[in-house]
Amino acid sequence: MVTAARLLAGAALRADKYFQAFPEFGPERMGAPIVAFNRISSRPFSNYSQISNPDVVVVIDPTLLGAEAVIAGVGEDAIFIANSSEEARPVAGRLGLEPGQVYVVDASRIARETIGRDIPNTAMLGGVVGITEIVPLDDVIExxxxxxxxKLGSERIEGNIEAIRRTFETIRAR
Amino acid sequence: MSHRGRRTGSGARVLRAPAPAKGTIVKALRGADAVAEAMRQVNPGVVAAYPITPQTDVVERFSEFVADGEVGTEFVTVESEHSAMSACIGAAAAGCRVMTATSANGLALMWEMLYIAASYRAPIVMAVANRALSGPINIHCDHSDSMGARDSGWIQIYSSTVEEVYDNVIQAVRIGESKDVRLPVMVMFDGFIISHLLERVRVLPDKKVQSFIGPPRPVYSLLDIDHPLTYGPLDLFDYYFEHKRQQVDAMEYAEKAITDVGKEYGQVSGRLYGYYEAHELDDAEVAVVALGSTASTIKGLIPEIRDERIKGGLLKVRLFRPFPTRDVVRRLSATKAVAVLDRSASFGADGGPLYLEVSNALGRAGAKTKVTNYIYGLGGRDISHEHIMRVYQDLTRMARGRLKPGTRYLGVRE
Amino acid sequence: MARKKETAARKTRAQTRKGRKTERVKRAGGAKKVRTSAAGVKTSTRTRKKGEATSAIGAKRPAGRKRAKGRQAGGEKPGWRDIPRGGLIVKAGNAETYETGSWRTKAPAIDFDRCTNCLFCWIWCPDGAIQVKDGKVVGIDLFHCKGCGICAHECPKEAIAMVDERRTTHVA
Structure with missing residues (x-):
């Protein structure tokens, strides 16, 4: 989760953009829901407040899709990208969001097929980049x-890259 | 984010420092990494430290550098911060270049040694990840730890971005070791908000850093066996007062050293550092004084504040010790109302520590400026754009006599 | 022999030291010269020659800022600009000029008939107050002897006894 935010920031650096990445501050507990944040811009910015009105929300754990916290501060213009085996419409309905705001990709399935485990974090990055085009896909992969x-070794890295590519393509196909 | 230097007037662009140093690499670093990176480049003789959230990552990262042989530092593992500072003092007395890092309760445990470091005139550099002091238990950012140590005799530099903490750690080495200064330096950076924030940092080449700081030049060394000397004799009422008076004097020299080092660092890095930063103050009717990451957030909001037709400016305090009293008077006495933002409370006092300094400076200078105080962000409570806008709106009302100055609390539940 | 040389050298150094401070203390029975250390402990001049005492702080004025020679008024000491920073004592060896003998309540007395010159006392003495010449114990340096009694305790021949001494130079 934090790694995904780190990867996105690193990709932003490669694209010569300005960025911040930070975790939800405080102790991390294995298995507990955690939040991480990014700010990315092509121009310098100076903002050290927490993010309360995100432009993009990415939900990696599908079991959190009913949680109140995931839609906190999400305005009408915000984009919502979820890892889910469902279609976008029912997810949007459940969260009280407009169907046009919500993008869904089954990153868990893609992760199982490519990495061999249900670790959808990297896969979701492909989804984020696919929708927002905030950074080039190649920069994320690099x-x-x-x-x-x-840390991962070449085989698992290849799996992760494949996962990113597949979610990227899947989400853009919609 | 990388804007630095002083804006010359409303809408004026940042004064450009000299071109960036050749070989500068832009890296994605968290505040803690940036401190460790600066420490690696400084390559101090001795580091003695004890881990504490959110500083832990600094020493963790640095100890990797030690283990990998990237530095020649003697890393002293200790059983407490009290021992960490004690070991640092001993190493500094031996003539070593010494660095450490801590936070909150760790800093509190160092307390008596802080005074001893300063009174021995040991130019130790310590990065402090600002964090609330328990209790009740809290690991998040506020400035009550370092503000409590403001009279310990240390130079105190506050950083407000990740890159700034990197730059400040390097400059601190030079400042503390300056000829007539010879004082320890604390470099503050907001816990989590900066320490765990990943940002762009323009990292200088190792050689540039080394040539900027130069080799350590101790005045005295306990290891110089040809000139044996004694540290820490009994001083009592005969000499103690004189030694404290010397420390006051050293702080006065520090003012010049900090300005000189900031300028020189600008030549080396392309990033000029002044004693403070002024943003849109030239024509300002109202102004905010702040330090740490909040000052950066306010800086980013000033265009919006100007869009609201508020003639608002910002004075970002970089040095809290020695405090820029003259600059505060010079830059703020023409404004009608000033709000001072404090991320710590001084219980029973007439406001937070920063407010007391600013209020005293303007008051003694006979300025007619109204000075008001906001306590905010205790224990890591977020300060939002709305809070900051409200401060500027309050200030315009105060300037017109529609709101009285006083101490207010931003973001506390009533 | 080497020790003797060293003592002589120290003496010379001490004599050339500057910043000697004396003050007059009024006492019943007349004035007595007293030196004051940095620690504020008044020390008797009983066993010291003139010019041997120095400030424990090792204070030294920078060149060109010398103090007027001669006796200073009571309590006058160098100002904050003229003392080493950080309370450092930058001149070594001044413990020699600091009288610890005034703390004594009992003094060691040596029975030279019993003494075998084993020098245990000399080894154990924390203040180097056992005077030895040519490998033989010759006396006690009462300027530094605190009267701790370790020598008497350690002496295998019970040749040292702690005895009351007549003190005439205690300072108020």
Whole structure:
């Protein structure tokens, strides 16, 4: 989760953009819901407040799609990208959002098929980039290779790259 | 984000510093990484530190550099912050260049050693991730830790972006070791808000940093066996007062050293540092005084404030010790109303520590400016754009006599 | 022999030290010269020669800022600009000029008939107050002896006894 925010920021740096990435401050507990944030802009900005009205919300854990917290501060212009096996319409209905705001991709399934485990974090990055085009897809992939290459090994890195590409293509096909 | 220097007037652009140093690399670093990176480049003789959230990542990262042989530092692991500072003092007395880092309760545990470091005139550099002091238990940002140490005799520099904390750590080495200064320096950065925030940092080449700081030049060294000396003798009423008077004097020298070092760093890095930062103050009717990350947030909001037809400016305090009293008077006495934002409370006092300084400076200078105080963000409570806009709106009312100055609390539940 | 040389050298150094401070203390029976250390402990001049005492702080004025020679008025000490920063004592060896003998309540007395010159007392003495010449104990340096009694305790021949001494130079 925090890694995904880190990857997105790293990709922004590659694209010579200005960025911030920060976790929800405080102790992290395995399994507990966690939140991480990014600010990305092509121009310098100076803002150190917390993010309360996001432009884009990404929900990686589908079990959180009913939670009140995931729609807090989400305005009419905001984009909502969810990992879910459902269609966008019922998800939007459940969250009280406009169907046009909500994009859904089954990142968990893609992760299982590519990485072999239900770790949809990197896969979701493909979805985010696919919809927002905030950074080029190649920069995300390059950043992933550099940041995680050593830790994951070439086989798993390839799986992750494949996951990112597939969610990118899947979400853009809609 | 990377804007630096002083805006010359309403809408004026940032004064451009000299071109960035060749070989500068833009990296994505968190505040804690940036401190560790600066420490790696400084390559101090001794680091003694004890981990504490949110500073932990600094020493963790730095100890990796030690383990990987990227620095020649003697890393002293200790059992408490009290021992960390004690070891630092000993190493500094031996003539070493010494660095450490801590936060909140760790800083509190160092307390008695802070005074000893300053009174021994040991130019130790310590990064402080600002965090609330318990209790009740809180690990998030406020400035009550370092504000409590404001009279310990340390130079105190507040950083308001990740890049600034990197720059300040490097400059602190030079400032503290300056000839007539010889004082320890605390470099503050907001816990989590800066320490765990990933941002762009323009990292200087290692060689540039080394040539900027130069080799350590201790005045005295306990290891200089040809000139044996004693640290820490009994001073009592005969000499203690004189030694404290010397420390006051050292702070006066520090003012010049900080300005000189900031300028020189500008030549080296392309990033000029002044004693403080002024934003849109030249024609300002009202102004806010703030430090830390909040000052950066306000800076980013000033265009919006100007759009609201509020002639608002910002004075960002970089040095809290020594305090820029003359600059405060010079830049603010023409304004009608000033709000001072404090991220710590001084219980039983007439306002927060920053407010007391500003209010005293303007009051003693006979300025007619109304000065008001806002306590905010205690224990990591967020300060939002709405809060800041409200402060400027309050100030315009105050300037017209429709609101009385006083101490107010931003974001507390009534 | 080496020790003797060293003592002589120290003496010379001490004599050339500047910043000597004396003050007159009125006492019943007349004035007595007293030196004051940085620690504010008044010390008797009983066993010291003139010019040997120095400030424990090792204060030294920078060149060109010398103090007027001669006796200073009572309590006058260098100002904050003229003392080493940080309370450092930058001149070593001035413990020699600091009288700890005034703390004594009992003094060691050596029975030279019993003494075998094993020098245990010399090894154990925390203040280097056992005077030794050519490998033989010759006396006690009462300027530094605090009267702790360790020498008497350690002496295998019970040649040292702690005895009351007539003190005439206690300072108020």
């Amino acid at each position: 950043e992933l290779k550099e940041l995680m290459g050593e």
